[in-house]
Amino acid sequence: PSPPPSPPPSQMFSKKLSPLNSEELEPLSPSHKRHKNSKKPTHLSSSTSFFKEPDKSNTTIQPDVKKEKEGVIADIPIATVIPTSQNWETIEWFRRPNAGVSPTMFTVVLCFKKWDVESTGGKEILTWNGVIELYWDDFRLNGYPVDRGVPEDIWRPKTIGNTGFDLGVAEKGLQVPKFAKTSQQDSTHNNGKKEGVSDGSLKMHVPVKLGGGGFNMSELLKRFRSFPYDSVRIDLICQFHNPHKNGDSPPYLKLNFDRPNLKNRLNDGIYQHVDWTATRHANDYALKQFSYAIGTNPTPLWGNPAASLPGLLLSLQIARTPNFYVSKGMTPLYLVSFFGLLTYSIEPADLPSRISLVSALFFTVYAIQWVTIERLPRLPFSTVLDGVAQSVVSALILIAVGTCVSFRMGRPKGGCSGECGDDFDTEKAEVYDRIFAVVVMLYVGGYSFLYHVIYKSKQNENEHGWIRPWVAGRAMSNKWFGPIEAYRLVTDEEFEDRTNKKFMGEGERVEKNDEW
Numbered sequence: 001p002s003p004p005p006s007p008p009p010s011q012m013f014s015k016k017l018s019p020l021n022s023e024e025l026e027p028l029s030p031s032h033k034r035h036k037n038s039k040k041p042t043h044l045s046s047s048t049s050f051f052k053e054p055d056k057s058n059t060t061i062q063p064d065v066k067k068e069k070e071g072v073i074a075d076i077p078i079a080t081v082i083p084t085s086q087n088w089e090t091i092e093w094f095r096r097p098n099a100g101v102s103p104t105m106f107t108v109v110l111c112f113k114k115w116d117v118e119s120t121g122g123k124e125i126l127t128w129n130g131v132i133e134l135y136w137d138d139f140r141l142n143g144y145p146v147d148r149g150v151p152e153d154i155w156r157p158k159t160i161g162n163t164g165f166d167l168g169v170a171e172k173g174l175q176v177p178k179f180a181k182t183s184q185q186d187s188t189h190n191n192g193k194k195e196g197v198s199d200g201s202l203k204m205h206v207p208v209k210l211g212g213g214g215f216n217m218s219e220l221l222k223r224f225r226s227f228p229y230d231s232v233r234i235d236l237i238c239q240f241h242n243p244h245k246n247g248d249s250p251p252y253l254k255l256n257f258d259r260p261n262l263k264n265r266l267n268d269g270i271y272q273h274v275d276w277t278a279t280r281h282a283n284d285y286a287l288k289q290f291s292y293a294i295g296t297n298p299t300p301l302w303g304n305p306a307a308s309l310p311g312l313l314l315s316l317q318i319a320r321t322p323n324f325y326v327s328k329g330m331t332p333l334y335l336v337s338f339f340g341l342l343t344y345s346i347e348p349a350d351l352p353s354r355i356s357l358v359s360a361l362f363f364t365v366y367a368i369q370w371v372t373i374e375r376l377p378r379l380p381f382s383t384v385l386d387g388v389a390q391s392v393v394s395a396l397i398l399i400a401v402g403t404c405v406s407f408r409m410g411r412p413k414g415g416c417s418g419e420c421g422d423d424f425d426t427e428k429a430e431v432y433d434r435i436f437a438v439v440v441m442l443y444v445g446g447y448s449f450l451y452h453v454i455y456k457s458k459q460n461e462n463e464h465g466w467i468r469p470w471v472a473g474r475a476m477s478n479k480w481f482g483p484i485e486a487y488r489l490v491t492d493e494e495f496e497d498r499t500n501k502k503f504m505g506e507g508e509r510v511e512k513n514d515e516w
Contacts, residue, residue: 017343073148088144089217095149097138099248106157106240108260108312109133110292111205111275115316117217117283121379127214128316128512132159132167132238133202133275135180135259139200146196157253158241162477165236166211170204173243177204208238215376217318218377223464226457227376227383230325231319231465232289237295237477238312250308253295257485267504268322274489276503280496284320288466291315292507293486293516311481317466325372330388330453332368336361337395343403344437348410348429349420350496354403362396365389384457391448395440402436471514 096104111131118125138154156177161167169175180201215234223230242252259272267469274293280287293313299306339359343354377383382390410429413418461467469480489495489507510516 004138008093019290042046070496085218088151089147090178091140093140093154094244096155096244096248096252097140099244101453102391103251103254104136104157106253106255106310107135108255108257108294109135109259109272109275110314112278112290114278115282115287117285118214119283119319122160122218124318124377125214125422126217126318127210129207129209132208132312134204134206136202137200138202141179141198141202142200144198144200146179146198150176150178150202151412153160154202154204155244158243159206160239160241161208162235162237162246162475164211164215165238165353166209166382167238168207168209170206175204175206177202179203206238216440219378220464221381223460224377224379225381226460226465227331227379228320228324228385229457230383231461231467233319233466233468234316234318235475235478236312236314237472237481239309239481240295240312249369250305251310252308253309255312257294257487257506265504268503270396271506273506274477274503276489276491276499279499279501280491280493281321285315285322286321287491288319289315289317289488290507291317291470291486291488291510291516293470293483293510293513295479295483296483298482309481313470313481313483313486314469325385329368329385333365333388333392334444334449334469335442336364336368340399340442341437343399344433348403348406348426348433349424351403351407354407355400358396358403359514365392365396375377384453388448389453391444391452395444396435398440398443400435402440405436406430406432432475469514470516483495483510483513483516486510488515488516 035474100106109132111133112129113129115126115128118127121246134157141150141154154177156173157177158173159167159170161171180203181199182196183199185195187199205219217232217234220232222303223232240253240255242248246254257271257273261272267273272289276290278287291314295311295313296307297304297309297311301309340358343357346354346357372385376385406429409432410425412423412425416423463472472478472482487509495503
């Protein structure tokens with residue numbers, strides 16, 4: 001039942017009171033009687049629907065001090081009951097907590113689960129699966145009963161991935177966060193039984209992958225110029241937007257990597273940046289580094305001011321392991337050129353034996369290439385491996401030409417009908433042998449190996465390979481967002497042996513963002 005209406009203030013008391021004689025207060029209505037020794041007002045009965053009887057668990061008593069007016073009433077404490085439990089149905093959950101006051105802080109953990117490279121129909125398809133773990137606080141959920149479940153319209157960031165980066169239902173705004181931490185306390189409405197309540201912390205684990213069945217690395221043609229020393233850097237970005245900007249002002253969100261690490265993982269770092277459960281090798285490739293950074297827009301973007309849109313920048317830096325192609329292709333080819341130089345150990349006058357050896361080695365070059373032809377990419381240009389084969393063929397041609405020149409310069413002017421015998425100028429022929437041998441060695445060792453294999457491969461790797469920095473990427477996302485706090489996790493052989501496919505910790509901080 002509703003409480004009886006209160007009389008007007010002018011009729012509340014039977015006579016005027018002095019400030020120090022408040023005990024003479026006598027209510028006009030018996031239902032509003034106040035006893036001398038009472039510690040709480042009895043007119044707030046348990047039958048009142050709006051106010052409940054004061055309880056330390058869910059109410060506070062707050063004095064309402066009246067100012068003295070015309071000497072009628074002065075400093076009479078009137079108890080006011082303020083419920084501390086909220087009316088959960090009236091909260092506008094879709095609004096950002098602290099909207100217009102301060103940005104919402106998000107702690108990020110990256111779970112690197114699995115990656116692979118599959119060769120199908122002449123294409124190399126990269127697949128990657130992982131999870132982006134997000135943790136934040138919403139003070140409005142403090143004390144919220146867990147059995148009610150997280151409100152469906154609770155505010156959470158809108159995540160947007162770049163082209164080919166699939167964020168699942170989170171990108172559509174359909175993924176609802178979960179309670180991160182809960183505790184048990186006495187229920188105020190369920191006969192005092194224990195109930196689970198939230199402390200306001202939330203978490204949302206966003207599954208991520210390369211969409212469309214994976215990323216076709218064969219489309220990046222320029223990197224193949226250094227085959228089999230080719231590599232690639234796949235840049236990805238997850239943008240964080242505020243889905244409800246009305247009544248709010250930037251910056252809306254801020255990211256950090258400050259989630260404390262587990263006690264048994266402190267050797268890997270104080271904070272949980274990366275939770276690694278993957279292998280380092282996949283098919284012909286090895287993951288050189290996993291780079292990650294907190295980024296933002298350096299210039300105004302899509303109506304948002306500069307440095308107001310946070311982004312999570314990720315890079316998979318992958319390089320081909322060239323061991324197969326080096327041992328089965330390049331090494332045998334260079335050995336062919338070495339054995340070709342041994343031609344000059346045969347007497348210059350024995351031209352048929354020299355030509356026979358060079359001819360055999362010439363056909364050996366193409367036989368060696370046949371061993372690796374099924375694993376070679378079909379490209380419209382020559383690669384490093386093709387260049388090695390071409391240089392060895394050129395070296396054999398130089399050796400054959402040098403052999404013929406030596407023979408012609410050493411034989412008598414009139415020629416030889418058979419063997420030249422003592423008339424053949426061996427000393428003069430050997431001079432030309434030495435000249436051509438030096439030319440061949442300079443060509444194979446200097447141009448083919450040092451310049452074409454070492455220098456050109458390194459140059460192509462810096463421009464189009466895994467060493468390329470983020471700012472040198474040609475995608476629009478590389479220009480729209482830049483790193484402000486960057487790290488790299490080096491995944492070399494020592495890392496794999498030390499972690500045994502399980503790592504939870506930090507990468508190495510990169511001080512210069514333009515070099516990340």
